[in-house]
Amino acid sequence: VEQYLIRIDEHRDLNVFTEVYADEARQQADAVDQKLASGQGGRLAGMVIGIKDVLNYTGHSVRAGSRILDNFTAQFTATAVQRLLDEDVIIIGRQNCDEFAMGSSNENSAFGPVRNAADTSRVPGGSSGGSAVAVQAGLCLASIGSDTGGSVRQPAAFCGVVGLKPTYGRISRWGLIAYASSFDCVGPIANNVDDAALLLEIMAGPDEFDSTVSSEPVSAYSQTTLPDRSAGAGPLRIAYLRDGVESAGVAKSIREATQRKINELRAAGHTVEPVDISLLTYLLPTYYILTTAEASSNLSRFDGVRYGYRSASTNKSAMDVSTPDLLTLYKKSRTEGFGAEVRRRILLGTFALSASYYDAYYTKAQQVRRLIRQETERLFEQYDFLLSPTTPTPAFKLGEKTDDPLQMYLADIFTVQANVVGYPAISIPNGADAEGLPIGLQLMAPPFAEGKLVALAKTL
């Protein structure tokens, strides 16, 4: 703990932690020491982690990177976090992220941007940027982030660490501040696949507080091995996204690094074949229609009355519903409390759900989501894994895409599919480009095949 506290202090410029629990972490460490001395330490005894600022932890502030949760204190602990605490993890602090997990660069935070430790003029990715840099810079051993369209995997790729998004419903969402409920997943970020698998294993499983969580048994993901080829098991069938190694929209360094892994897998005797996702161009539109719709509904609870920030420019009588002042209170609190990207998405989502446009946008996007799922299911009838780069480019410069949301959204082109269909996917480091910027490789597997997914990831 002391070691990490020193490093956190030395790297304040990266803007990773929005709050450091120094004294509390020391106390937790003492308690863990005592347990270990009596042979009772949990499976994570001594593991120092950080949590993204969207996970509730009783008695601690939680802000979702937003002004609107100013002065808000969590009333309960997220199931995922509680399960880690039950195994004696030590939580060293709360990590900066894009506001309400909306973003791909960590520039949408009320606490200011996070910087990539590989090159501080560059973004760490988002929205779990703080969580990825924390691991990259050695400010804690692992982090817990959330992934709605790539927010664990894309920053992991930009920072040269491992990021795992489980199957939808594998980990309870209880206590995770909602962005888009039918996409949101809690996921670990770590230095290696083993740590990520162990954290997943402990966080996963049924929870009476989340009706969408799966009752599928949790296996020992960190112990799973691939079928033994020397004992006669056939080769793995791996599809790779043709665009990932051929499209001019993907950086050359990334295409080459991906191709090298493909060659490696072929040399190991596996079947590795190119595939096209015919609905690829519809992935981002579908994702953004559905997630903004869900977000506009989820974020309606932040009204300046029940939680956090309330505009100072509304008068006391605002609480009287008979006066138009209540509306003013809502409007001013939400306008001042939410940042530009969150406001943009609430507007987009509200539009998509409005009576006149619901069928044209929301219903249509749901239909396309179904088609994408069917196409993905068909693909996985023939293959065990789908491989691609995690991102089309390495980490870009701070400010480079802030004026162009559509360019920013493209950073998720390879990651959103897993969320649209609910499949598990992992990003692992795949070398670096000539400038030393990390490159990520993504593997996707069918639902609840996390064991096989991490087993293959380990070999790569």
Ligand code: GLN
């Ligand atoms: N970058 C994507 C977005 O802005 C994904 C975010 C996420 O996974 N939370 O929506």
